[in-house]
Amino acid sequence: MNKQNQLTAIDNSNKPYIIYKSKKGFNLYTDFSKKKILNNSNIKNFLKKKYKKKSKKTDLFIGFFGYELLNNLINIKVPKQKNNNFPKGIFYKPETIISLSNNINYQSSKKIRNKNFKININKNSYTKIFNKFKKKIKSGVTYQIKICTKYKMKSKINPLDFFSRLTKTNLAPEAFMIKDKNYSVISCSPENLITKKGLDISTKPIAGTVKKTKTLTKIKALNYFKKNIKETKEHNMIVDMERNDLSRICRIGSVKLSKQKIVEEYKDLFHYVSQIKGKLKKNIKNIDIIRAMMPGGSVIGCPKISTLNLLNNQEKENRNIYTGSFGYIKFNGDMKFNIIIRSILNYKNISEISVASGVVVDSNSNHEFNENFIKAKALIDLFK
Secondary structure: OOHHHHHHHHHHHOOOEEEEEOOOOEEEEEOOOEEEEEOOOOHHHHHHOOOOOOOOOOOEEEEEEOHHHHHHHOOOOOOOOEOOOOOOEEEEEOOEEEEEOOOOOOOOOOOOOOOOOEEOOOHHHHHHHHHHHHHHHHOOOOOEEEEEEEEEEEOOOOHHHHHHHHHHHOOOOOOEEEEOOOEEEEEOOOOEEEEEEOOEEEEOOEEEEEEOOOOOOHHHHHHHHHHOHHHHHHHHHHHHHHHHHHHOOEOOOOOEEEEEEEEEEOOOEEEEEEEEEEEEOOOOOHHHHHHHHOOOHHHOEEOHHHHHHHHHHHOOEOOOOOOOEEEEEEOOOOEEEEOOOOEEEEEOOEEEEEEEEEEOOOOOHHHHHHHHHHHHHHHHHHHO
16 A cells, blocks of 8 residues: 555544654654653653653654643633634654655545635724734834734634645645644644754744745845845844744753744745744753743744733733644653644634734834734635
Protein backbone atom coordinates (compact mmCIF):
# COMPACT_ATOMS: atom_id res chain seq x y z
CA MET A 1 0.00 0.00 0.00
CA ASN A 2 1.48 3.38 -0.97
CA LYS A 3 1.52 6.26 1.50
CA GLN A 4 -1.37 8.12 -0.11
CA ASN A 5 -3.52 5.00 0.16
CA GLN A 6 -2.34 4.58 3.77
CA LEU A 7 -3.50 8.11 4.55
CA THR A 8 -6.90 7.49 2.94
CA ALA A 9 -7.27 4.20 4.85
CA ILE A 10 -6.41 5.88 8.18
CA ASP A 11 -8.89 8.67 7.46
CA ASN A 12 -11.64 6.18 6.55
CA SER A 13 -10.98 4.16 9.72
CA ASN A 14 -12.09 7.15 11.82
CA LYS A 15 -9.18 6.72 14.22
CA PRO A 16 -7.62 10.00 15.40
CA TYR A 17 -4.49 11.28 13.64
CA ILE A 18 -2.36 14.40 13.28
CA ILE A 19 -0.44 15.77 10.28
CA TYR A 20 2.38 18.31 10.86
CA LYS A 21 4.68 20.03 8.37
CA SER A 22 8.23 18.65 8.27
CA LYS A 23 11.29 19.84 6.34
CA LYS A 24 10.71 17.46 3.42
CA GLY A 25 6.92 17.18 3.49
CA PHE A 26 4.59 16.16 6.33
CA ASN A 27 4.64 13.70 9.21
CA LEU A 28 1.48 11.77 10.05
CA TYR A 29 1.10 10.73 13.71
CA THR A 30 -1.44 8.07 14.71
CA ASP A 31 -2.15 4.93 16.80
CA PHE A 32 -2.24 7.05 19.95
CA SER A 33 -1.57 5.07 23.14
CA LYS A 34 -2.22 8.06 25.42
CA LYS A 35 -4.40 11.14 25.21
CA LYS A 36 -3.87 13.80 27.86
CA ILE A 37 -6.61 16.42 28.17
CA LEU A 38 -5.00 19.38 29.94
CA ASN A 39 -6.51 21.89 32.33
CA ASN A 40 -5.28 24.52 34.77
CA SER A 41 -4.77 21.84 37.45
CA ASN A 42 -2.69 19.24 35.59
CA ILE A 43 -0.60 21.23 33.08
CA LYS A 44 2.35 21.71 35.47
CA ASN A 45 2.59 17.99 36.16
CA PHE A 46 2.41 17.27 32.43
CA LEU A 47 5.32 19.63 31.70
CA LYS A 48 7.43 18.49 34.66
CA LYS A 49 7.04 14.74 34.17
CA LYS A 50 10.21 13.01 33.01
CA TYR A 51 10.21 10.05 30.64
CA LYS A 52 12.89 7.49 29.88
CA LYS A 53 15.08 8.76 27.08
CA LYS A 54 14.90 6.31 24.23
CA SER A 55 15.87 6.65 20.60
CA LYS A 56 12.46 5.85 19.08
CA LYS A 57 10.91 8.50 16.81
CA THR A 58 7.63 8.02 18.64
CA ASP A 59 9.07 9.08 22.03
CA LEU A 60 7.13 12.33 22.15
CA PHE A 61 3.82 14.00 22.91
CA ILE A 62 2.18 16.04 20.16
CA GLY A 63 -0.76 18.42 20.58
CA PHE A 64 -1.72 21.94 21.61
CA PHE A 65 -1.94 24.40 24.49
CA GLY A 66 -4.96 26.70 24.30
CA TYR A 67 -4.71 30.44 24.94
CA GLU A 68 -6.40 30.41 28.36
CA LEU A 69 -4.19 27.57 29.62
CA LEU A 70 -1.02 29.50 28.71
CA ASN A 71 -2.31 32.63 30.46
CA ASN A 72 -2.97 30.65 33.62
CA LEU A 73 0.54 29.15 33.46
CA ILE A 74 2.06 32.65 33.77
CA ASN A 75 -0.50 33.68 36.44
CA ILE A 76 -2.62 35.88 34.15
CA LYS A 77 -6.33 35.57 34.89
CA VAL A 78 -8.83 35.34 32.06
CA PRO A 79 -12.24 36.65 33.24
CA LYS A 80 -15.29 34.49 32.64
CA GLN A 81 -16.07 34.64 28.92
CA LYS A 82 -18.53 33.11 26.48
CA ASN A 83 -17.16 29.68 25.58
CA ASN A 84 -18.12 26.35 23.98
CA ASN A 85 -16.34 24.19 26.61
CA PHE A 86 -13.68 23.07 24.16
CA PRO A 87 -10.68 21.50 26.02
CA LYS A 88 -7.95 23.90 27.14
CA GLY A 89 -5.24 21.63 25.73
CA ILE A 90 -4.78 18.08 24.40
CA PHE A 91 -1.60 16.03 23.82
CA TYR A 92 -1.26 12.59 22.23
CA LYS A 93 1.42 9.88 22.45
CA PRO A 94 1.76 8.35 18.95
CA GLU A 95 2.94 4.81 18.28
CA THR A 96 3.14 5.28 14.49
CA ILE A 97 4.74 8.07 12.43
CA ILE A 98 4.47 8.04 8.63
CA SER A 99 6.42 10.41 6.35
CA LEU A 100 4.34 12.03 3.61
CA SER A 101 5.32 14.24 0.68
CA ASN A 102 4.14 17.84 0.31
CA ASN A 103 1.62 16.58 -2.24
CA ILE A 104 -1.37 15.40 -0.19
CA ASN A 105 -4.15 14.36 -2.57
CA TYR A 106 -7.58 13.83 -1.12
CA GLN A 107 -11.00 14.95 -2.26
CA SER A 108 -14.26 14.29 -0.49
CA SER A 109 -17.07 12.95 -2.61
CA LYS A 110 -19.66 14.50 -0.31
CA LYS A 111 -20.87 18.01 -1.03
CA ILE A 112 -21.57 19.89 2.17
CA ARG A 113 -23.94 22.82 2.40
CA ASN A 114 -22.63 25.62 4.54
CA LYS A 115 -24.15 28.91 5.58
CA ASN A 116 -22.32 32.23 5.60
CA PHE A 117 -19.76 33.15 8.23
CA LYS A 118 -20.82 35.64 10.89
CA ILE A 119 -18.26 37.96 12.44
CA ASN A 120 -18.38 38.51 16.20
CA ILE A 121 -17.22 42.15 16.00
CA ASN A 122 -18.61 44.38 13.25
CA LYS A 123 -16.76 47.41 11.91
CA ASN A 124 -18.42 49.87 14.31
CA SER A 125 -17.66 47.71 17.37
CA TYR A 126 -14.11 47.18 16.14
CA THR A 127 -13.59 50.94 15.77
CA LYS A 128 -14.79 51.57 19.33
CA ILE A 129 -12.36 48.95 20.72
CA PHE A 130 -9.62 50.33 18.45
CA ASN A 131 -10.13 53.90 19.77
CA LYS A 132 -10.16 52.66 23.37
CA PHE A 133 -6.86 50.83 22.88
CA LYS A 134 -5.37 53.83 21.04
CA LYS A 135 -5.90 55.88 24.20
CA LYS A 136 -4.16 53.15 26.24
CA ILE A 137 -1.22 53.32 23.82
CA LYS A 138 -0.99 57.12 24.13
CA SER A 139 -1.07 56.85 27.93
CA GLY A 140 1.76 54.26 27.88
CA VAL A 141 -0.17 51.24 29.24
CA THR A 142 0.72 49.34 26.05
CA TYR A 143 2.73 50.10 22.89
CA GLN A 144 1.09 47.59 20.58
CA ILE A 145 -2.01 45.43 20.97
CA LYS A 146 -3.78 42.85 18.79
CA ILE A 147 -7.56 43.06 18.38
CA CYS A 148 -9.05 39.63 17.75
CA THR A 149 -12.08 39.06 15.52
CA LYS A 150 -13.78 35.69 15.09
CA TYR A 151 -15.69 34.30 12.11
CA LYS A 152 -18.17 31.51 12.93
CA MET A 153 -20.48 29.28 10.92
CA LYS A 154 -22.53 26.13 11.47
CA SER A 155 -20.91 23.52 9.25
CA LYS A 156 -19.87 19.92 8.80
CA ILE A 157 -16.48 19.58 7.17
CA ASN A 158 -14.13 16.87 5.98
CA PRO A 159 -10.83 17.93 7.64
CA LEU A 160 -8.54 16.01 5.27
CA ASP A 161 -10.31 17.41 2.21
CA PHE A 162 -9.93 20.95 3.57
CA PHE A 163 -6.30 20.40 4.57
CA SER A 164 -5.39 18.83 1.22
CA ARG A 165 -6.76 21.85 -0.64
CA LEU A 166 -5.17 24.27 1.81
CA THR A 167 -1.70 22.79 1.29
CA LYS A 168 -2.08 23.32 -2.46
CA THR A 169 -3.23 26.94 -2.22
CA ASN A 170 -1.41 28.18 0.88
CA LEU A 171 1.36 25.82 2.01
CA ALA A 172 2.82 27.20 5.24
CA PRO A 173 5.94 26.17 7.22
CA GLU A 174 3.95 25.41 10.41
CA ALA A 175 0.83 23.88 8.81
CA PHE A 176 -0.94 21.11 10.72
CA MET A 177 -4.23 19.30 11.08
CA ILE A 178 -5.81 17.27 13.89
CA LYS A 179 -8.69 14.90 13.34
CA ASP A 180 -10.25 13.41 16.44
CA LYS A 181 -13.68 11.87 17.01
CA ASN A 182 -15.35 15.06 18.25
CA TYR A 183 -13.29 17.90 16.77
CA SER A 184 -10.83 18.87 14.05
CA VAL A 185 -8.29 21.64 13.45
CA ILE A 186 -6.97 22.72 10.04
CA SER A 187 -4.16 25.27 10.05
CA CYS A 188 -1.83 27.08 7.66
CA SER A 189 0.09 28.75 10.49
CA PRO A 190 3.26 30.45 9.20
CA GLU A 191 4.89 31.23 12.54
CA ASN A 192 7.40 29.16 14.52
CA LEU A 193 7.57 30.12 18.20
CA ILE A 194 10.03 27.56 19.60
CA THR A 195 12.52 25.22 18.00
CA LYS A 196 14.71 23.60 20.66
CA LYS A 197 17.43 21.00 20.04
CA GLY A 198 19.80 20.35 22.91
CA LEU A 199 20.75 23.76 24.26
CA ASP A 200 20.03 25.54 20.96
CA ILE A 201 16.75 27.44 20.77
CA SER A 202 15.24 29.78 18.18
CA THR A 203 12.06 31.77 17.52
CA LYS A 204 10.80 33.36 14.31
CA PRO A 205 8.53 36.37 14.95
CA ILE A 206 6.23 37.64 12.20
CA ALA A 207 5.10 41.27 12.48
CA GLY A 208 3.98 43.08 9.36
CA THR A 209 1.40 42.18 6.70
CA VAL A 210 0.58 43.56 3.27
CA LYS A 211 -2.04 42.31 0.81
CA LYS A 212 -0.77 40.77 -2.43
CA THR A 213 -1.66 42.44 -5.71
CA LYS A 214 -0.78 41.71 -9.34
CA THR A 215 1.96 44.33 -9.27
CA LEU A 216 3.34 43.80 -5.75
CA THR A 217 6.40 41.54 -5.92
CA LYS A 218 8.44 40.18 -3.02
CA ILE A 219 11.12 42.87 -3.55
CA LYS A 220 8.50 45.64 -3.68
CA ALA A 221 6.89 44.24 -0.51
CA LEU A 222 10.26 44.43 1.27
CA ASN A 223 10.66 48.07 0.18
CA TYR A 224 7.11 48.78 1.37
CA PHE A 225 7.84 47.36 4.83
CA LYS A 226 11.16 49.22 5.12
CA LYS A 227 9.58 52.56 4.24
CA ASN A 228 6.39 52.06 6.28
CA ILE A 229 6.96 53.58 9.74
CA LYS A 230 4.00 51.79 11.33
CA GLU A 231 5.05 48.32 10.10
CA THR A 232 8.70 48.92 11.07
CA LYS A 233 7.77 50.08 14.59
CA GLU A 234 5.49 47.08 15.06
CA HIS A 235 8.15 44.66 13.85
CA ASN A 236 10.92 46.16 15.97
CA MET A 237 8.79 46.05 19.14
CA ILE A 238 7.88 42.39 18.69
CA VAL A 239 11.46 41.37 17.86
CA ASP A 240 12.71 43.19 20.97
CA MET A 241 10.08 41.51 23.13
CA GLU A 242 10.79 38.00 21.87
CA ARG A 243 14.52 38.64 22.22
CA ASN A 244 13.85 39.58 25.85
CA ASP A 245 11.70 36.44 26.33
CA LEU A 246 14.60 34.31 25.06
CA SER A 247 17.11 36.20 27.23
CA ARG A 248 15.29 35.07 30.37
CA ILE A 249 16.20 31.43 29.66
CA CYS A 250 19.41 31.81 27.61
CA ARG A 251 23.07 32.38 28.43
CA ILE A 252 24.13 36.02 28.63
CA GLY A 253 25.31 37.28 25.23
CA SER A 254 24.05 34.23 23.30
CA VAL A 255 20.77 35.73 22.01
CA LYS A 256 21.29 37.09 18.51
CA LEU A 257 19.29 37.95 15.40
CA SER A 258 20.11 35.32 12.77
CA LYS A 259 17.67 36.64 10.13
CA GLN A 260 16.47 40.22 10.21
CA LYS A 261 13.51 41.70 8.35
CA ILE A 262 13.01 39.35 5.43
CA VAL A 263 9.79 38.84 3.44
CA GLU A 264 7.85 35.58 3.18
CA GLU A 265 5.16 35.07 0.53
CA TYR A 266 1.75 33.44 1.04
CA LYS A 267 -1.45 33.05 -0.99
CA ASP A 268 -3.06 36.42 -0.24
CA LEU A 269 -0.31 38.35 1.55
CA PHE A 270 3.35 39.03 2.31
CA HIS A 271 4.79 38.87 5.85
CA TYR A 272 7.70 40.72 7.48
CA VAL A 273 9.84 38.14 9.35
CA SER A 274 12.93 37.88 11.59
CA GLN A 275 14.62 34.98 13.39
CA ILE A 276 16.33 35.01 16.81
CA LYS A 277 18.63 32.31 18.20
CA GLY A 278 20.12 31.61 21.61
CA LYS A 279 21.86 29.04 23.85
CA LEU A 280 19.87 27.85 26.85
CA LYS A 281 21.25 28.15 30.36
CA LYS A 282 21.97 24.86 32.10
CA ASN A 283 19.14 23.33 34.16
CA ILE A 284 16.40 25.14 32.21
CA LYS A 285 13.33 22.91 32.23
CA ASN A 286 10.47 22.49 29.72
CA ILE A 287 8.09 24.46 31.92
CA ASP A 288 10.60 27.37 32.09
CA ILE A 289 10.75 27.52 28.28
CA ILE A 290 6.95 27.40 27.86
CA ARG A 291 6.44 30.10 30.52
CA ALA A 292 9.05 32.39 28.99
CA MET A 293 7.90 32.10 25.37
CA MET A 294 4.11 31.56 25.50
CA PRO A 295 1.71 33.03 24.58
CA GLY A 296 3.77 34.25 21.61
CA GLY A 297 4.37 38.00 21.74
CA SER A 298 3.77 38.65 18.05
CA VAL A 299 0.08 37.76 18.40
CA ILE A 300 -0.48 39.56 21.71
CA GLY A 301 1.30 42.91 21.71
CA CYS A 302 3.91 44.66 23.79
CA PRO A 303 4.68 44.69 26.71
CA LYS A 304 3.26 41.19 27.10
CA ILE A 305 1.80 41.11 30.64
CA SER A 306 -0.01 44.45 30.70
CA THR A 307 -1.25 43.89 27.15
CA LEU A 308 -2.60 40.43 28.00
CA ASN A 309 -4.54 41.94 30.91
CA LEU A 310 -6.01 44.61 28.62
CA LEU A 311 -7.03 42.04 26.01
CA ASN A 312 -8.54 39.60 28.48
CA ASN A 313 -10.69 42.27 30.11
CA GLN A 314 -11.90 43.51 26.72
CA GLU A 315 -12.68 40.23 24.96
CA LYS A 316 -16.10 38.71 25.65
CA GLU A 317 -15.49 35.37 23.93
CA ASN A 318 -12.94 32.65 24.67
CA ARG A 319 -10.10 32.37 22.12
CA ASN A 320 -9.93 28.56 22.43
CA ILE A 321 -6.90 27.39 20.42
CA TYR A 322 -6.26 30.77 18.76
CA THR A 323 -2.88 32.27 19.77
CA GLY A 324 -2.15 29.11 21.73
CA SER A 325 0.60 26.80 20.47
CA PHE A 326 0.69 23.48 18.62
CA GLY A 327 3.72 21.19 18.42
CA TYR A 328 5.59 18.41 20.15
CA ILE A 329 7.80 17.73 23.16
CA LYS A 330 10.23 14.82 22.82
CA PHE A 331 11.16 12.64 25.78
CA ASN A 332 14.76 13.98 25.51
CA GLY A 333 13.49 17.55 26.03
CA ASP A 334 13.71 18.78 22.42
CA MET A 335 10.59 20.57 21.24
CA LYS A 336 9.01 22.45 18.37
CA PHE A 337 5.97 24.71 18.69
CA ASN A 338 4.19 27.13 16.41
CA ILE A 339 1.70 29.88 17.16
CA ILE A 340 -1.83 28.80 16.32
CA ILE A 341 -3.05 31.36 13.79
CA ARG A 342 -4.72 30.98 10.36
CA SER A 343 -6.70 28.02 11.70
CA ILE A 344 -10.17 26.50 11.56
CA LEU A 345 -11.47 24.84 14.71
CA ASN A 346 -14.52 22.66 14.05
CA TYR A 347 -16.27 21.56 17.24
CA LYS A 348 -19.92 20.64 17.78
CA ASN A 349 -20.41 21.28 14.02
CA ILE A 350 -19.40 24.92 14.40
CA SER A 351 -16.39 26.19 12.44
CA GLU A 352 -14.52 29.18 13.84
CA ILE A 353 -11.67 31.22 12.37
CA SER A 354 -9.99 33.80 14.60
CA VAL A 355 -7.66 36.53 13.34
CA ALA A 356 -6.01 39.64 14.77
CA SER A 357 -4.10 42.69 13.58
CA GLY A 358 -1.71 44.91 15.51
CA VAL A 359 -2.58 48.40 16.72
CA VAL A 360 0.22 50.92 17.31
CA VAL A 361 0.02 54.69 17.70
CA ASP A 362 0.14 55.24 13.89
CA SER A 363 -2.54 52.62 13.05
CA ASN A 364 -5.72 53.21 11.07
CA SER A 365 -8.88 51.35 12.18
CA ASN A 366 -10.17 50.70 8.63
CA HIS A 367 -6.82 49.29 7.53
CA GLU A 368 -6.55 46.97 10.56
CA PHE A 369 -10.15 45.73 10.26
CA ASN A 370 -9.58 44.92 6.58
CA GLU A 371 -6.23 43.24 7.37
CA ASN A 372 -8.09 40.81 9.62
CA PHE A 373 -10.25 39.73 6.69
CA ILE A 374 -7.18 39.30 4.43
CA LYS A 375 -5.71 36.93 7.02
CA ALA A 376 -8.93 34.90 7.21
CA LYS A 377 -9.61 34.79 3.46
CA ALA A 378 -7.52 31.71 2.54
CA LEU A 379 -9.51 29.70 5.11
CA ILE A 380 -12.92 31.18 4.31
CA ASP A 381 -12.32 30.31 0.61
CA LEU A 382 -12.18 26.60 1.52
CA PHE A 383 -15.90 26.64 2.31
CA LYS A 384 -16.87 27.88 -1.17
